[in-house]
Structure formats: structure tokens, C-alpha cells
Amino acid sequence: xxxxxxxxxxxxxxxxxxxxxxxxxxxxxxxxxxxxxxxxxxxxxxxxxxxxxxxxxxxxxxxxxxxxxxxxxxxxxxxxxxxxxxxxxxxxxxxxxxxxxxxxxxxxxxxxxxxxxxxxxxxxxxxxxxxxxxxxxxxxxxxxxxxxxxxxxxxxxxxxxxxxxxxxxxxxxxxxxxxxxxxxxxxxxxxxxxxxxxxxxxxxxxxxxxxxxxxxxxxxxxxxxxxxxxxxxxxxxxxxxxxxxxxxxxxxxxxxxxxxxxxxxxxxxxxxxxxxxxxxxxxxxxxxxxxxxxxxxxxxxxxxxxxxxxxxxxxxxxxxxxxxxxxxxxxxxxxxxxxxxxxxxxxxxxxxxxxxxxxxxxxxxxxxxxxxxxxxxxxxxxxxxxxxxxxxxxxxxxxxxxxxxxxxxxxxxxxxxxxxxxxxxxxxxxxxxxxxxxxxxxxxxxxxxxxxxxxxxxxxxxxxxxxxxxxxxxxxxxxxxxxxxxxxxxxxxxxxxxxxxxxxxxxxxxxxxxxxxxxxxxxxxxxxxxxxxxxxxx
Amino acid sequence: xxxxxxxxxxxxxxxxxxxxxxxxxxxxxxxxxxxxxxxxxxxxxxxxxxxxxxxxxxxxxxxxxxxxxxxxxxxxxxxxxxxxxxxxxxxxxxxxxxxxxxxxxxxxxxxxxxxxxxxxxxxxxxxxxxxxxxxxxxxxxxxxxxxxxxxxxxxxxxxxxxxxxxxxxxxxxxxxxxxxxxxxxxxxxxxxxxxxxxxxxxxxxxxxxxxxxxxxxxxxxxxxxxxxxxxxxxxxxxxxxxxxxxxxxxxxxxxxxxxxxxxxxxxxxxxxxxxxxxxxxxxxxxxxxxxxxxxxxxxxxxxxxxxxxxxxxxxxxxxxxxxxxxxxxxxxxxxxxxxxxxxxxxxxxx
Numbered sequence: 001x002x003x004x005x006x007x008x009x010x011x012x013x014x015x016x017x018x019x020x021x022x023x024x025x026x027x028x029x030x031x032x033x034x035x036x037x038x039x040x041x042x043x044x045x046x047x048x049x050x051x052x053x054x055x056x057x058x059x060x061x062x063x064x065x066x067x068x069x070x071x072x073x074x075x076x077x078x079x080x081x082x083x084x085x086x087x088x089x090x091x092x093x094x095x096x097x098x099x100x101x102x103x104x105x106x107x108x109x110x111x112x113x114x115x116x117x118x119x120x121x122x123x124x125x126x127x128x129x130x131x132x133x134x135x136x137x138x139x140x141x142x143x144x145x146x147x148x149x150x151x152x153x154x155x156x157x158x159x160x161x162x163x164x165x166x167x168x169x170x171x172x173x174x175x176x177x178x179x180x181x182x183x184x185x186x187x188x189x190x191x192x193x194x195x196x197x198x199x200x201x202x203x204x205x206x207x208x209x210x211x212x213x214x215x216x217x218x219x220x221x222x223x224x225x226x227x228x229x230x231x232x233x234x235x236x237x238x239x240x241x242x243x244x245x246x247x248x249x250x251x252x253x254x255x256x257x258x259x260x261x262x263x264x265x266x267x268x269x270x271x272x273x274x275x276x277x278x279x280x281x282x283x284x285x286x287x288x289x290x291x292x293x294x295x296x297x298x299x300x301x302x303x304x305x306x307x308x309x310x311x312x313x314x315x316x317x318x319x320x321x322x323x324x325x326x327x328x329x330x331x332x333x334x335x336x337x338x339x340x341x342x343x344x345x346x347x348x349x350x351x352x353x354x355x356x357x358x359x360x361x362x363x364x365x366x367x368x369x370x371x372x373x374x375x376x377x378x379x380x381x382x383x384x385x386x387x388x389x390x391x392x393x394x395x396x397x398x399x400x401x402x403x404x405x406x407x408x409x410x411x412x413x414x415x416x417x418x419x420x421x422x423x424x425x426x427x428x429x430x431x432x433x434x435x436x437x438x439x440x441x442x443x444x445x446x447x448x449x450x451x452x453x454x455x456x457x458x459x460x461x462x463x464x465x466x467x468x469x470x471x472x473x474x475x476x477x478x479x480x481x482x483x484x485x486x487x488x489x490x491x492x493x494x495x496x497x498x499x500x501x502x503x504x505x506x507x508x509x510x511x512x513x514x515x516x517x518x519x520x521x522x523x524x525x526x527x528x529x530x531x532x533x534x535x536x537x538x
Numbered sequence: 539x540x541x542x543x544x545x546x547x548x549x550x551x552x553x554x555x556x557x558x559x560x561x562x563x564x565x566x567x568x569x570x571x572x573x574x575x576x577x578x579x580x581x582x583x584x585x586x587x588x589x590x591x592x593x594x595x596x597x598x599x600x601x602x603x604x605x606x607x608x609x610x611x612x613x614x615x616x617x618x619x620x621x622x623x624x625x626x627x628x629x630x631x632x633x634x635x636x637x638x639x640x641x642x643x644x645x646x647x648x649x650x651x652x653x654x655x656x657x658x659x660x661x662x663x664x665x666x667x668x669x670x671x672x673x674x675x676x677x678x679x680x681x682x683x684x685x686x687x688x689x690x691x692x693x694x695x696x697x698x699x700x701x702x703x704x705x706x707x708x709x710x711x712x713x714x715x716x717x718x719x720x721x722x723x724x725x726x727x728x729x730x731x732x733x734x735x736x737x738x739x740x741x742x743x744x745x746x747x748x749x750x751x752x753x754x755x756x757x758x759x760x761x762x763x764x765x766x767x768x769x770x771x772x773x774x775x776x777x778x779x780x781x782x783x784x785x786x787x788x789x790x791x792x793x794x795x796x797x798x799x800x801x802x803x804x805x806x807x808x809x810x811x812x813x814x815x816x817x818x819x820x821x822x823x824x825x826x827x828x829x830x831x832x833x834x835x836x837x838x839x840x841x842x843x844x845x846x847x848x849x850x851x852x853x854x855x856x857x858x859x860x861x862x863x864x865x866x867x868x869x870x871x872x873x874x875x876x877x878x879x880x881x882x883x884x885x886x887x888x
Contacts (some may be wrong), residue, residue: 074845088680432802
């Protein structure tokens with residue numbers, strides 16, 4: 001565990017990519033193979049199962065810290081991270097435990113069939129034998145909220161350097177549902193492809209935005225300059241659903257979401273079409289709800305994802321279908337090396353043979369001759385229930401992760417309104433102890449109605465100024481929330497707007513964020529609820 | 539009629555009506571007693587200043603021609619029948635707590651303080667009083683300092699490793715206090731110490747005051763980056779991210795502040811290394827210092843006043859929050875404007 005805690009500290013202490021890779025390599029070179037696999041699991045989002053509920057952990061931490069509960073809560077608001085708060089509040093001591101990461105995780109998993117008394121005893125003992133930085137990572141393991149300031153691609157790069165296996169291969173081999181207890185380092189790094197797991201998906205190829213921000217509009221001339229000849233590109237709508245990979249191998253079917261969650265059971269209406277596919281097929285596409293053959297806005301799908309049980313009504317009224325746009329495996333062969341055009345042909349052939357065309361749909365190609373023409377078509381995105389346009393180079397292979405060059409997304413400009421900030425709350429992580437989470441309101445007559453929360457879009461310097469304003473203009477405090485003097489006006493951008501019965505304002509926004517601080521606008525000139533309703537298009 | 543308190547909180551600062559003087563006032567007054575020379579405590583524009591001997595040269599350097607009287611710790615000064623004396627606060631060189639006594643009633647104004655002996659400021663001395671006016675910059679239990687020997691061990695190891703890897707080392711701390719504390723604890727067998735102009739001006743003022751500091755070299759336009767490669771550069775917070783600092787590239791940059799105890803604050807600073815080194819008392823330091831005064835009432839001027847006063851009341855103190863303009867000299871959560879301390883950074887030109 002000392003090595004793992006040190007890994008965390010060292011990763012925190014540098015912003016330089018090369019340094020981070022070096023730190024990761026040092027770690028891999030110095031820990032047992034089982035620790036390597038546990039670290040890989042944690043750094044790729046495979047957190048251990050929570051064995052003690054967080055209320056108990058919190059209560060016992062308060063006891064170990066010997067402070068009143070309210071002071072613990074206040075401390076948490078200052079630190080912005082529960083695991084870190086607990087580690088800082090307990091009495092300092094020198095760590096005297098030499099257990100490895102593997103041993104600690106095994107102990108945590110063993111808690112499964114222990115009584116509450118036994119769990120408490122174990123936890124108090126464990127805290128007492130760890131120093132502050134070890135305690136921090138230990139608490140992270142325990143509470144499950146594991147996020148690291150290092151991307152998976154850097155971890156893979158370090159591992160590739162050490163093993164001599166290429167990064168895309170390694171990326172593929174750590175996809176899917178493996179457990180560090182059963183997947184060994186030897187299996188991961190063996191010469192032959194580890195194709196023993198038939199469920200394993202391919203890493204997704206992700207597109208780069210062609211314009212960095214909505215404010216920097218790309219002209220069609222610039223587009224021509226950046227992308228060259230129109231004939232080299234295929235264009236499709238950018239669908240606003242759930243990115244998914246659908247697999248049939250060995251008579252079994254698997255549906256993976258981009259977050260590497262196995263979601264096969266969540267979409268029963270897709271099973272017949274998947275079962276009808278030939279063995280050894282992997283399709284990349286977007287899952288969307290449909291009604292009367294037309295795609296529905298994302299919020300329809302979103303309410304469905306949240307449900308534990310799918311009722312008949314949902315399955316009948318808004319069934320999910322896949323809009324397929326790529327084929328990664330055909331007849332058991334990994335065809336990612338083939339060109340976009342070749343893969344498209346294979347995909348079209350597969351789709352032509354399906355008995356379930358209403359569930360297995362093709363993402364239609366948009367025909368265009370000039371970038372200008374495509375620019376005009378892009379303006380129709382909202383009508384198409386799309387987020388914009390995707391551009392794919394016809395000669396490109398299917399790559400791993402977010403790569404510049406061959407796949408671009410050209411999103412439509414966000415909708416926007418000017419709104420007044422009325423509530424604020426402290427952020428987490430690197431925004432701890434700063435007011436960074438804001439609620440915005442628009443005018444309804446002479447009242448301000450809250451309609452959106454937004455966390456992102458301001459620079460660090462702006463955040464400091466807004467934080468200063470909030471601390472000096474607080475009207476009321478409700479727990480962690482402050483009511484702020486309505487004065488600051490911000491332009492709020494969002495991708496879509498829908499009716500909602502759950503919100504006071506009667507509307508729900510998709511991806512709200514701050515576009516800019518309108519220093520030039522007094523609060524009286526902020527937008528009204530009517531202007532938002534007008535955007536509903538009713 | 540209730541008796542008027544000996545010290546009161548006004549819109550100009552802490553005021554003694556009986557003695558007709560202010561302590562650390564932020565608006566111009568006739569008679570000011572100054573706890574220490576940091577910009578949020580020593581303002582320009584008062585007619586008369588009283589401070590400790592060791593604050594003399596820094597005050598004159600920062601405020602220019604002022605009418606200044608300096609005294610030794612424990613020396614008694616009478617102001618309109620009120621007895622005023624200074625006691626060590628351990629915050630920076632020359633920092634003092636102000637003890638005010640009249641007709642048997644004793645008040646102490648802490649200014650800023652820390653209880654750990656940093657080896658360069660006169661160590662904090664507890665003063666018995668009826669009323670204690672205390673700071674609480676780090677008045678949250680998550681702030682627990684390690685002994686400075688541990689921290690400087692880390693600093694020196696980091697410097698040594700940078701020097702071995704051909705990286706210049708830039709260490710950032712406030713120009714009065716932190717900079718000298720770092721300077722006196724560096725392992726000079728590793729290399730030479732170079733200083734930003736603002737820090738060197740402060741060092742020179744302190745040396746004129748008879749303070750003996752380790753040798754330093756001022757960075758000028760002629761200083762080459764090869765020359766400083768194996769050395770360490772002492773820089774003020776205002777220099778972070780400026781071309782002045784970037785010219786030392788490649789370098790590793792470390793930030794010394796109590797705020798570095800929290801991971802989020804450290805990441806926000808984007809420093810290569812954050813050293814948890816503060817010139818303020820930590821949670822336990824504050825509680826023990828307040829307890830040791832034996833005071834009836836404690837007034838909290840700046841920091842986490844709401845939380846800390848609630849806690850103190852729960853454990854049996856009569857604690858109250860008061861509003862002042864004293865700020866945070868450790869440089870992260872402070873007001874967005876540039877700290878006044880760095881007003882003369884323009885003197886170091888590129």
C-alpha cells in the first residue's frame with residue numbers, strides 16, 4: 001500500500017505527461033504482478049464492491065477523529081473529498097503496515113460476511129496502522145469513489161513501454177468485464193491475443209471536435225483548408241443517444257456502453273436482431289428511443305435508463321433501436337484495419353440481411369458536394385434530432401480512443417439564454433472550498449425562477465472572482481447552499497430543451513454550461529421564462 | 539450603565555478609546571500600533587506608528603518616510619494612561635502580539651501567529667489576559683502541521699534531485715517571513731540561493747536591522763539561467779506564471795503554504811510540489827494558544843471564524859466573530875486583487 005499511496009502523491013506532483021509515465025513505470029517495476037492488475041482495474045474504473053456502507057464509514061471516522069459530527073461535515077465542505085477529509089482528521093501517525101494493495105483489497109472483500117462489530121474493529125485497526133497519505137488511498141478503496149488525475153491512455157503507455165506490447169493491443173485486452181482476482185498479468189501480457197473472453201469489446205474510436213468552442217466558428221473555407229477534398233470524406237448525422245458496441249460471438253450476445261458497462265439486459269428489444277446476426281460480429285452504433293419510426297430526444301432514453309424494471313408500455317411506445325455506423329468484426333475477424341468504405345460495405349450487407357430492420361438501422365450517409373452545402377445541411381440537425389454532423393475519412397482505419405485526423409464531430413451551436421445566478425455551492429476536487437456550482441434563474445414576471453445548474457465554463461480567474469462575490473453577497477445559508485444576491489448575469493448554453501414535470505420551471509436542459517460572464521448586462525436584462533418556452537418549439 | 543470595553547471594533551480597525559490609539563488600522567489614524575509589517579496589517583497614512591524593533595527597516599522600506607517608534611518585547615509604553623506592550627507572536631521576524639492594560643483589565647491582540655518555533659522569528663509567547671483577539675486563518679481541524687524539520691527535509695531532497703536532473707528549482711513563499719524561513723533552512727551544500735528582487739529588498743531591510751541571514755544573490759537581467767541551474771530561486775507568489783519565472787525553464791516549482799494541506803488547493807495551484815508550510819497556527823495550535831491565555835472572551839478576526847467560534851463555544855469558551863479587513867497572506871483564497879505586498883515587482887525587469 002505504501003507504493004500505491006506514493007504513486008498517488010507522485011502523480012499529483014507533476015503535470016507533465018512524460019513525468020507521469022515515468023512515475024507509472026516506476027510503480028509497475030516495483031510491485032508484485034497481482035498489485036499491477038489491481039492498479040489497472042482501479043485506474044480503468046473497475047472499483048471494488050463497497051463492503052461497508054458510507055454512513056457507517058463516516059460515523060466511525062467521526063469517532064476516530066474525536067470531533068463533533070457537524071465539524072466533520074464542515075471539514076468535508078472545505079476539503080471537498082470524503083476520503084481525504086477522513087484521512088486528514090484522524091490523528092497523525094507513522095504508517096507501520098507493509099501489506100500490499102492485493103492484500104488490502106482481499107481484506108476488504110472478506111468483509112462481505114462479517115458482522116458490523118467485526119467490520120468496525122477491522123476498520124479502526126486499519127486506520128491506526130496507516131499514515132495520512134496511505135489512509136487517503138485506503139479510504140478511496142473503501143468508499144469506491146475512485147478518480148485519478150491520469151488518463152487510462154497514459155497507464156497503457158507506461159505498460160506498453162515495460163512489456164513491449166503495443167498500446168492498442170493492451171487497450172483492447174483490458175476492455176470488458178475482467179476481475180483482477182482472476183485475470184493475471186501473465187495472461188494480459190502473453191504473446192498471443194487474449195481472445196479467451198468472448199464478451200470483450202473493442203476500444204471505441206472517438207472523434208475530435210472540429211471547432212474547439214462554440215464561440216470559434218469555423219468557416220467553410222477553414223474547413224476546406226483543414227480537411228481538404230470533400231470526396232475523401234463521408235458525412236453522417238451525429239446521433240444523440242448512447243454509444244454502444246453490439247457483439248455476437250459463440251452464440252452469445254453482448255451490448256456494451258461506452259462506459260464499458262455490460263448493458264445487454266437493459267435492451268431486451270434488441271435481442272432478436274442480435275441473435276439473428278452471424279457469429280463473430282461486432283457492430284458500433286448509437287442506441288436511441290424511437291416512436292413511430294422516428295428517433296426521440298435523449299431525455300426519453302434517459303428516463304428509461306434510470307428504471308430498474310422495464311414495463312410493457314415503454315417497450316411498446318418507445319422501443320430502442322441501434323443506428324449502426326460501423327462494423328469492427330466480421331466472420332470472427334477483427335476488421336478494424338480495413339478502410340472506412342470497406343467496413344461500411346460490410347455493415348450494409350449485414351443490415352440488408354437482417355429480419356429486424358426496425359431495430360437494426362443504418363446511419364444514413366449524407367450526400368454533399370461542397371463544404372458549404374454540408375454547412376447548410378448541418379443547420380437541419382435539430383430537426384433531425386441530431387447533435388450535428390460526423391465526418392469520417394473514407395480511407396481511415398478504425399482506431400483506438402480519441403485521435404485527431406480521421407474522425408471529426410461538427411456540432412451545432414448551443415442554444416443560449418442570459419440568466420442570473422441565485423444559488424451557489426462549493427465544488428469538489430480541485431474546486432474544493434471554492435463556490436463553483438451555481439444555480440441560474442430567468443425572470444417570470446418580477447420573480448426569478450431557477451431553471452438550470454451549471455458547473456463549467458469559467459476560467460480559474462473568473463471562478464476566484466465569482467467566489468469572492470458570493471462570499472461577500474450571501475443572503476442566506478441552507479446547509480452547504482448559499483442564496484446569493486441576484487446580480488451576476490451569465491450566458492448559459494445548452495444542447496437541447498425539453499418539458500419537465502420534475503422541475504419548478506417546467507423545463508429541463510441538456511448539457512447546460514456557462515458560455516460567458518455577461519459583465520455588460522444588469523440583472524434586469526436577463527432572459528424570461530417565456531423566451532425559454534419559445535425554444536421548446538411549441 | 540455598562541462599562542465601555544477597553545478595545546472595540548470600528549470601521550477603521552481595533553480601537554482603544556481610553557488610550558486614543560488603534561491596532562493595525564486599515565484607514566488613516568493618528569496613532570497606530572502595528573503587530574507586523576504585512577500589508578493587511580501595516581497600512582500607509584497613519585501619523586504615528588509603534589512597532590517592534592525588528593519591524594523597523596521593513597516598515598520603512600514598505601511604507602517610506604513614516605513617523606515610527608520601535609520597542610523591545612515586554613517594554614512598556616504609556617498612551618494616555620493605558621499601558622501598551624508587545625510580545626512575540628512567532629509569525630514572522632518582528633511580529634508581535636499587542637498587550638493592552640488599563641485599571642487591571644488586560645486585552646491581547648494576537649495579530650497573526652504560530653506556535654511552532656521556526657528558528658528565525660522570536661518564538662510565540664503566551665500572554666495571560668481577560669480578552670484575547672485571535673486570528674484563525676487555519677481554524678479547521680483538517681489543518682494539522684508536521685514539524686518543520688520534516689518539511690525542510692522534503693524541500694532539500696526535492697532541490698537535490700532537481701539539481702541532479704539539471705532542473706532549476708523555484709520555491710515560492712511570501713516575501714516577508716516565509717522567504718527568510720525557507721532561506722535559513724536550506725541545505726547550502728547543494729547550491730547557491732538566488733532571490734527575486736522583492737524578496738531581496740526585504741532581506742536587505744532585515745539585514746540593515748541586524749538580522750543575520752544566509753547569503754543570497756539577487757537575480758538581475760544579467761543572471762543567466764545556466765548559472766542558477768544548480769541553485770534554488772526564492773520567488774514571491776506574484777511571480778508564478780510570469781515570464782520572469784518562465785525564463786528559468788526547465789525548472790521545477792514548489793509552493794510553500796498551509797493551503798497545500800488540501801489536495802484540491804494544491805492541484806489548483808498547479809505547482810510541481812506543494813509544501814505544507816505555514817506561518818499561522820494550525821488547529822491544535824490555535825486551540826492551545828487560546829486556552830493558554832486563560833481569557834474570558836475570545837474574539838476571532840479572520841479565517842474560518844464561524845466554524846471555529848462555534849467549536850470554541852461548545853468546548854466552553856466565550857468566543858465571538860468580529861469583522862475585520864485582515865486577509866490571508868498565504869495566497870490562495872485571498873481577494874482576487876494582487877496582494878499589495880508585491881507592488882514593486884516591476885523593479886525586476888527582463
